[in-house]
Amino acid sequence: MLTYIKESIEELRTNITLPSRAESSNLMVIVAVFSILFALATWGVDSLFSELIQIYFDNIIN
Template sequence: MITYIKESIDELKNNVTLPSRAESSNLMVIVAVFSILFALATWGVDSVFSELITIYFNLLIG
């Protein structure tokens, strides 16, 4: 386990490069847009299922 941690730290120090500030900002905007779109899609599906369940139980109770 110690060897793994040491190798991981070495990998981070020598082989990982961080993106530029501009690239990070662009990626952040892309992630934010897709997160909002995914949240809206989830809300839409939830709303449809909620309506369908309401209709089903209203017909069942009738």
């Protein structure tokens, strides 16, 4: 187990390269925009289903 951990740390040190600050900032903006769009889409579908369920139960009760 200790050998595995040592080899994993060595691999991280030698084979991993971090993106530049500018590239990281661009990727962060892209992730934020898509997260907001996905949240809005989820809210829209939830609102639609909520209205449909409300209409359905209003028709059953009346």
